[in-house]
Amino acid sequence: MRDSNDDRMAKYWSKNVSLMLRVFLIWFVVSFGCGIVFVDWLNQFRFGGYPMGFWFAQQGSVFVFVGLVFYYAHKMSSIDREFGVDEEAD
Amino acid sequence: MDLQSLTYLVVGATFALYIGIAIVARAGSTRDFYIAGGGVNPVANGMATAADWMSAASFISMAGMIAFMGYGGSVFLMGWTGGFVILALLLAPYLRKYGKFTVPEFIGDRYYSKSARGVAVLCLIICSITYVIGQMKGIGVAFSRFLEVDYETGLLAGMCIVFFYAVLGGMKGITYTQIAQYCVLIFAYTIPAIFISLQLTGFALPQIGLGSMLSGTDVYLLDRLDQVVSDLGFREYTTDSRGSTLNMVAFTLSLMIGTAGLPHVIVRFFTVPKVRDARTSAGWALLFIAILYTTAPAVAAMARLNLMSTVEPESGQYLSYEERPQWFRNWEVTGLLSFEDKNQDGLIQYSAHSVSNELVKVDNDIIVLANPEIAKLPNWVIALVAAGGLAAALSTAAGLLLAIASAISHDLLKGIFRPEISERQELLASRVSMALAVLVAGYLGFNPPGFAAGTVALAFGLAASSIFPALMMGIFSMRISKEGAVAGMLAGIGITLFYVFQHKGIMFIPGTAFLGDLTANWFFGIEPNAFGVVGAVINFSVAFTVSAITRPPPEAVKKMVASIRVPNLKNDSSLV
Numbered sequence A: 001m002r003d004s005n006d007d008r009m010a011k012y013w014s015k016n017v018s019l020m021l022r023v024f025l026i027w028f029v030v031s032f033g034c035g036i037v038f039v040d041w042l043n044q045f046r047f048g049g050y051p052m053g054f055w056f057a058q059q060g061s062v063f064v065f066v067g068l069v070f071y072y073a074h075k076m077s078s079i080d081r082e083f084g085v086d087e088e089a090d
Numbered sequence B: 001m002d003l004q005s006l007t008y009l010v011v012g013a014t015f016a017l018y019i020g021i022a023i024v025a026r027a028g029s030t031r032d033f034y035i036a037g038g039g040v041n042p043v044a045n046g047m048a049t050a051a052d053w054m055s056a057a058s059f060i061s062m063a064g065m066i067a068f069m070g071y072g073g074s075v076f077l078m079g080w081t082g083g084f085v086i087l088a089l090l091l092a093p094y095l096r097k098y099g100k101f102t103v104p105e106f107i108g109d110r111y112y113s114k115s116a117r118g119v120a121v122l123c124l125i126i127c128s129i130t131y132v133i134g135q136m137k138g139i140g141v142a143f144s145r146f147l148e149v150d151y152e153t154g155l156l157a158g159m160c161i162v163f164f165y166a167v168l169g170g171m172k173g174i175t176y177t178q179i180a181q182y183c184v185l186i187f188a189y190t191i192p193a194i195f196i197s198l199q200l201t202g203f204a205l206p207q208i209g210l211g212s213m214l215s216g217t218d219v220y221l222l223d224r225l226d227q228v229v230s231d232l233g234f235r236e237y238t239t240d241s242r243g244s245t246l247n248m249v250a251f252t253l254s255l256m257i258g259t260a261g262l263p264h265v266i267v268r269f270f271t272v273p274k275v276r277d278a279r280t281s282a283g284w285a286l287l288f289i290a291i292l293y294t295t296a297p298a299v300a301a302m303a304r305l306n307l308m309s310t311v312e313p314e315s316g317q318y319l320s321y322e323e324r325p326q327w328f329r330n331w332e333v334t335g336l337l338s339f340e341d342k343n344q345d346g347l348i349q350y351s352a353h354s355v356s357n358e359l360v361k362v363d364n365d366i367i368v369l370a371n372p373e374i375a376k377l378p379n380w381v382i383a384l385v386a387a388g389g390l391a392a393a394l395s396t397a398a399g400l401l402l403a404i405a406s407a408i409s410h411d412l413l414k415g416i417f418r419p420e421i422s423e424r425q426e427l428l429a430s431r432v433s434m435a436l437a438v439l440v441a442g443y444l445g446f447n448p449p450g451f452a453a454g455t456v457a458l459a460f461g462l463a464a465s466s467i468f469p470a471l472m473m474g475i476f477s478m479r480i481s482k483e484g485a486v487a488g489m490l491a492g493i494g495i496t497l498f499y500v501f502q503h504k505g506i507m508f509i510p511g512t513a514f515l516g517d518l519t520a521n522w523f524f525g526i527e528p529n530a531f532g533v534v535g536a537v538i539n540f541s542v543a544f545t546v547s548a549i550t551r552p553p554p555e556a557v558k559k560m561v562a563s564i565r566v567p568n569l570k571n572d573s574s575l576v
Helices: A002-037 A052-082 B003-024 B030-038 B042-053 B056-098 B103-110 B114-146 B151-201 B221-231 B245-260 B263-270 B275-311 B326-334 B379-417 B423-446 B452-476 B482-504 B532-549 B555-564
Strands: none
Touching (some): A002 B245, A052 B056, B003 B151, B003 B379, B030 B151, B030 B263, B030 B379, B030 B423, B042 B263, B056 B114, B056 B245, B056 B263, B056 B555, B103 B452, B114 B151, B114 B263, B114 B423, B151 B275, B221 B275, B245 B452, B245 B532, B263 B452, B452 B482, B482 B532
């Protein structure tokens, strides 16, 4: 019985970790990718008056960060419920 | 009403508000004092975190740094916001689940060691003290510029306010004043920005305005700025990089990890009721921060353009020094702006070439502080900027002082030296250490040590290289032992201090920098301010290596780690 519970918790944890990895991938791509490494290449495109790379570095990445944190919070709440570990289920 | 009285009125009203809140929100227990009773609404906590985090540097200096660095200034924008993603995912929910009062307390329990807790206290105090000096200076400067009182008088007034609400209310008082301070500072920041964006582009939202055409023309604002700065010999605004790509990456990552490791920010997430709240609260905090951080680049570019078109209205047509506007005269008095007529023609020639440039000093801080005057905004907007700058400095100072005070009373006194004291005695001790911390910070504000200028970068370097890795490994690995953690923290701090000192001087004393502040000597071209990430990598490596050859943590600790990973799992181990 205890083993199966440990298994469930291991599964819960690995779901959490893989969600985190996906979020960090996007985090990395918008800031270090679009904002720094590929900035010169992206600057050939325009977003209104913004060169695209410059926009990612000074505006876009910050907006994406905000979205990512809320997305993670939202997803984790449903994973918590799925595994019955949310605090209301206490 | 003249500007002076208006500024007194606005600043006075905000101070009255902070004191009023302090009287209502008094702390009745250590739980109130350290974590505001643990019942703070996640949105409210997000607002308080935003004020806690955004310091005098964010409010006063950041837009100016971006204005003169252009694209290179993006490291601050991405670094200081991207850190919240790390904090929200890797630390905040688990430390909230742990559910005690301080960051060193977690390190002590997880690494089953009072020495680990002691090392954590040391890192926390060094990093918070260095940070608080900057806030104290910000308070003194804001007072002296806007209210025309002495730096000392201004500092003293600021100290009295912080003393009053922090000693009386602890975290509870700080939380509710920070919420008020966030409202003051965000209004003060965005209103001038909206006005300027409207003037220049016709769009009210600065984030849109920055990507739009200048009113009455078909030229984009950023294209115009690129052209104006290149004409004067500066590097193009939108592509002016800060060192190599590797340096940009290292700097951004150091600021991110440093942000996630700052104890005064982390501890704000101890104050919400649930694990789920800690996750959403981090999102709210970042949203409230993003409002200022996406406005800052617009303020930067627009103010730089305004400044340049004031001194050179048409290409090759320079402003006569005799006809300089009033704000120019005002800021000359403060020494933040100065003119030297090198070719004796009575005209202000601004250029990138140091031989012919006649605007010999344009301080970064001018961009935010003088911005409303340059754009000819009404006096009440200028008064608001003064109140906003003070709110930013006061809220961060209070958060830092609380982190220091709780480390002393809860970790050192109750945790290590005198575990037998009662709760009442500990509450008294926490008030006394808060009072002492305010006095020490005030003293350092009156006599800023010579190294103060370099210290904020050092605070980030230390947080990145010591506190963050210890916390992250504590949550994500069951294998890291106490020997590993302590060795890792010491190695991380050691290498970061060593690198910074060898380029910037031991304790920042000029002349003791044995490798010199020369780009050629930088490790892979990474500037000293960006070295925190290397310190962090070393901390992780040392901790893993030492843990592999020492005894693994006891079962009770493994149970504790398992329990903080799951929101509703009780920890039944005997350790806690």
